[in-house]
Amino acid sequence: MPNKLTTDDVRAMIRDVFEAQMPFHQLIGLEIPSYGHNTIELKIAMKPELVGNIMHGILHGGVTATMLDVAGGMIVFSQVLENMDELTQESVISRLQNLGTIDLRVDYLRPGRGKEFTATATVIRAGNKVAVARMELHNELGDHIAFGTGTYMVG
Amino acid sequence: MPNKLTTDDVRAMIRDVFEAQMPFHQLIGLEIPSYGHNTIELKIAMKPELVGNIMHGILHGGVTATMLDVAGGMIVFSQVLENMDELTQESVISRLQNLGTIDLRVDYLRPGRGKEFTATATVIRAGNKVAVARMELHNELGDHIAFGTGTYMVG
Amino acid sequence: MPNKLTTDDVRAMIRDVFEAQMPFHQLIGLEIPSYGHNTIELKIAMKPELVGNIMHGILHGGVTATMLDVAGGMIVFSQVLENMDELTQESVISRLQNLGTIDLRVDYLRPGRGKEFTATATVIRAGNKVAVARMELHNELGDHIAFGTGTYMVG
Amino acid sequence: MPNKLTTDDVRAMIRDVFEAQMPFHQLIGLEIPSYGHNTIELKIAMKPELVGNIMHGILHGGVTATMLDVAGGMIVFSQVLENMDELTQESVISRLQNLGTIDLRVDYLRPGRGKEFTATATVIRAGNKVAVARMELHNELGDHIAFGTGTYMVG
Numbered sequence: 001m002p003n004k005l006t007t008d009d010v011r012a013m014i015r016d017v018f019e020a021q022m023p024f025h026q027l028i029g030l031e032i033p034s035y036g037h038n039t040i041e042l043k044i045a046m047k048p049e050l051v052g053n054i055m056h057g058i059l060h061g062g063v064t065a066t067m068l069d070v071a072g073g074m075i076v077f078s079q080v081l082e083n084m085d086e087l088t089q090e091s092v093i094s095r096l097q098n099l100g101t102i103d104l105r106v107d108y109l110r111p112g113r114g115k116e117f118t119a120t121a122t123v124i125r126a127g128n129k130v131a132v133a134r135m136e137l138h139n140e141l142g143d144h145i146a147f148g149t150g151t152y153m154v155g
Numbered sequence: 156m157p158n159k160l161t162t163d164d165v166r167a168m169i170r171d172v173f174e175a176q177m178p179f180h181q182l183i184g185l186e187i188p189s190y191g192h193n194t195i196e197l198k199i200a201m202k203p204e205l206v207g208n209i210m211h212g213i214l215h216g217g218v219t220a221t222m223l224d225v226a227g228g229m230i231v232f233s234q235v236l237e238n239m240d241e242l243t244q245e246s247v248i249s250r251l252q253n254l255g256t257i258d259l260r261v262d263y264l265r266p267g268r269g270k271e272f273t274a275t276a277t278v279i280r281a282g283n284k285v286a287v288a289r290m291e292l293h294n295e296l297g298d299h300i301a302f303g304t305g306t307y308m309v310g
Numbered sequence: 311m312p313n314k315l316t317t318d319d320v321r322a323m324i325r326d327v328f329e330a331q332m333p334f335h336q337l338i339g340l341e342i343p344s345y346g347h348n349t350i351e352l353k354i355a356m357k358p359e360l361v362g363n364i365m366h367g368i369l370h371g372g373v374t375a376t377m378l379d380v381a382g383g384m385i386v387f388s389q390v391l392e393n394m395d396e397l398t399q400e401s402v403i404s405r406l407q408n409l410g411t412i413d414l415r416v417d418y419l420r421p422g423r424g425k426e427f428t429a430t431a432t433v434i435r436a437g438n439k440v441a442v443a444r445m446e447l448h449n450e451l452g453d454h455i456a457f458g459t460g461t462y463m464v465g
Numbered sequence: 466m467p468n469k470l471t472t473d474d475v476r477a478m479i480r481d482v483f484e485a486q487m488p489f490h491q492l493i494g495l496e497i498p499s500y501g502h503n504t505i506e507l508k509i510a511m512k513p514e515l516v517g518n519i520m521h522g523i524l525h526g527g528v529t530a531t532m533l534d535v536a537g538g539m540i541v542f543s544q545v546l547e548n549m550d551e552l553t554q555e556s557v558i559s560r561l562q563n564l565g566t567i568d569l570r571v572d573y574l575r576p577g578r579g580k581e582f583t584a585t586a587t588v589i590r591a592g593n594k595v596a597v598a599r600m601e602l603h604n605e606l607g608d609h610i611a612f613g614t615g616t617y618m619v620g
Contacts, residue, residue: 017209024215027182027204049182054172055248060179061256062221069216093210101216102440103413103461104261105570107597107614109590111255124612125574129439130412130463132572134612147589147599149572149614151413151461153440257595258568258616260415262442262459264435279457280419284594285567285618287417289457302434302444304417304459306568306616308595327519334525337492337514359492364482365558370489371534371566376527403520411526414571421565 005087011035011078014096018074028063030070037082040075042067042119052112059112059145064137067119068148069104072133075121076152079131100153102130107147114139129155160242166190166233169251173229183218185225192237195230197222197274207267214267214300219292222274223303224259227288230276231307234286255308257285262302269294284310315397321345321388324406328384338373340380347392350385352377352429362422369422369455374447377429378458379414382443385431386462389441410463412440417457424449439465470552476500476543479561483539493528495535502547505540507532507584517577524577524610529602532584533613534569537598540586541617544596565618567595572612579604594620 015035018025028050034041044050044067052060077099084091118138125132135148170190173180183205189196199205199222207215232254239246273293280287290303325345328335338360344351354360354377362370387409394401428448435442445458480500483490493515499506509515509532517525542564549556583603590597600613 021209022215023204023206023209024217028217049178051178052180054176054178055252060177060221061224061259062179062183062217065220065224065259065261066215066217069220097210100266101261101263102435102442103263103459104216104220104259105415105614106220106256106259107589107616108256108258109597124572124609125412129465132412132574144589147614149413149570149612151572155439257590257597258614260459260570262434262461264442279417279454280567284620287419287567299434302459304415304457304568306417310594331519332525333514333516333519334527338527359488361488364486364488365562370487370531371569372489372493372527372531375530375534375569375571376525379526379530407520410576411571411573413573414526414530414569416530416566416569418566418568 003088005089005092007037007081007087010081010087010092014077018070028066030067035074035078037078040071040078040121042071044117046115046117056111059117061108064108064112064146065104065106067117067137068106068135068146069101069150071119071121071135072148072150073099073101073152075123075133076131076154079123079126080154098153098155102151102153105149109144109146112145114141114143116140117145127154129153160244160247162192162236162242165236165242165247169232173225183221185222190229190233192233195226195233195276197226199272201270201272211266214272216263219263219267219301220259220261222272222292223261223290223301224256224305226274226276226290227303227305228254228256228307230278230288231286231309234278234281235309238283253308253310257306257308260304264299264301267300269296269298271295272300282309284308313398315399315402317347317391317397320391320397320402324384324387328380338376340377345384345388347388350381350388350431352381354427356425356427366421369427371418374418374422374456375414375416377427377447378416378445378456379411379460381429381431381445382458382460383409383411383462385443386433386441386464389433389436390464393438408463408465412461412463415459419454419456422455424451424453426450427455437464439463468553470554470557472502472546472552475546475552475557479539479542483535493531495532500539500543502543505536505543505586507536509582511580511582521576524582526573529573529577529611530569530571532582532602533571533600533611534566534615536584536586536600537613537615538564538566538617540588540598541596541619544588544591545619563618563620567616567618570614574609574611577610579606579608581605582610592619594618
């Protein structure tokens with residue numbers, strides 16, 4: 001008999017997987033301070049390896065794109081969880097395997113200067129098959145570095 | 156007196172900087188086999204740290220976005236070089252400092268399976284201030300992994 | 311008993327509906343010279359009402375976006391038809407009601423000058439739920455006016 | 466000697482031109498109830514000619530794209546005006562001729578049902594050469610129909 005899980009249980013598991021078991025996330029030092037029903041926060045501390053412009057010492061645009069893409073995927077999946085009939089490890093893993101980015105747009109607003117960067121996201125189109133999220137990246141001073149919009153396959 | 160350079164000289168320099176002196180490019184193992192007037196080729200060998208999905212062992216979408224963004228930026232800059240009146244280290248560096256991604260769209264076509272990934276790009280809108288490029292990512296079997304479109308500030 | 315239809319029958323019907331029964335298409339004078347398995351061609355003749363810039367007499371960017379969006383939707387639906395088990399009026403209409411644009415990107419390459427504009431499209435990601443197309447707009451001289459990318463709900 | 470104008474004068478002129486002298490705007494019935502420093506509001510009343518889906522009677526996605534594109538262009542131009550040294554008819558017209566959409570993304574959130582649609586916009590990246598805006602479309606009930614993001618050449 002499958003163990004019933006709460007959406008909070010599942011988010012805690014996913015947060016752990018995405019933080020500790022995704023090789024690329026560990027390579028860049030991605031942390032996930034919070035992951036709730038309608039909220040996601042990803043953080044990354046600036047470090048030399050993430051620099052994309054040696055003259056200016058700013059964050060590589062690929063790191064920005066990565067953080068926005070992951071934030072969007074996690075927030076739409078959080079909403080998927082809320083609509084699932086039964087949460088078991090099996091049903092969640094099966095659903096998670098269907099999660100994929102269809103397309104992503106990043107708007108780079110200003111150079112990625114800072115010591116720490118935080119990505120957040122909100123769902124703008126919920127759905128059983130496709131969902132759309134908007135994402136933002138700020139530095140530790142609150143400067144708005146980038147906007148993103150992502151369309152995700154969720155079912 | 157400034158040393159005059161050819162566009163090929165400059166591309167060789169940029170290729171070296173982007174391959175050997177950009178920390179994030181070294182972190183992910185980005186190589187630049189060719190960079191010419193109308194051509195750019197970026198390669199990356201799959202390695203465990205680039206995996207974004209441990210169940211399927213596929214390339215992280217953030218690496219895809221990174222490769223497409225860099226390929227687009229390099230191809231539009233190559234075209235900028237062709238239109239510069241005088242190529243000196245100073246004029247090139249000054250122009251390179253103005254290069255920046257304004258926005259990027261990535262269309263993920265299929266999962267990033269493979270041993271080696273190659274990004275290519277072409278300019279679709281040339282300009283002195285803004286240029287637009289289209290990019291593609293394929294694996295070593297020729298499977299088309301992703302399309303990209305990037306709008307770049309070039310002046 | 312439902313009448314069986316061929317994909318060509320269905321495309322002919324859809325072409326007629328999109329050309330003759332869609333009010334906005336008639337308002338702008340949209341014609342559909344060809345609609346096949348892998349091909350779609352939309353045409354529009356320049357006329358004063360479509361001008362977006364009185365100083366330059368060029369096509370309004372909204373007409374460009376409209377033509378690209380419709381071309382993309384029709385080409386992905388053509389591919390959906392090929393994969394349907396049984397084509398009846400009922401099954402086609404039901405499927406057509408699910409067709410919708412999720413997101414659209416238009417890259418404006420040059421001003422829309424010309425006497426006639428043609429939009430074409432190709433499927434870059436086929437799917438049962440979601441499909442992605444790339445579109446192009448040219449004038450009668452072959453000048454490339456715009457590129458588009460559209461993500462469509464198809465099931 | 467050129468007549469000096471205020472930014473409010475210029476916006477009133479532009480609003481008039483965009484509402485009364487742009488043939489495509491008149492074709493679709495575009496109205497511009499307000500245009501200020503940081504604000505733009507475009508309205509359109511639903512009418513049979515704007516329908517894109519005869520079964521559901523909903524607004525054609527091309528009208529949505531048009532409204533969002535125009536709203537974005539007007540809001541970035543409003544910000545350009547604030548930074549111009551001297552406002553004369555000549556300097557404004559010359560600047561307005563440079564205004565052009567580079568790329569546009571539309572995210573369709575829900576079907577365009579309603580009697581009246583309103584587009585609004587805000588600048589997310591200001592600049593002398595390129596500016597980026599985000600746009601929204603709502604119906605008269607406040608239902609959120611679409612989001613847009615546009616990158617504009619402004620100088």
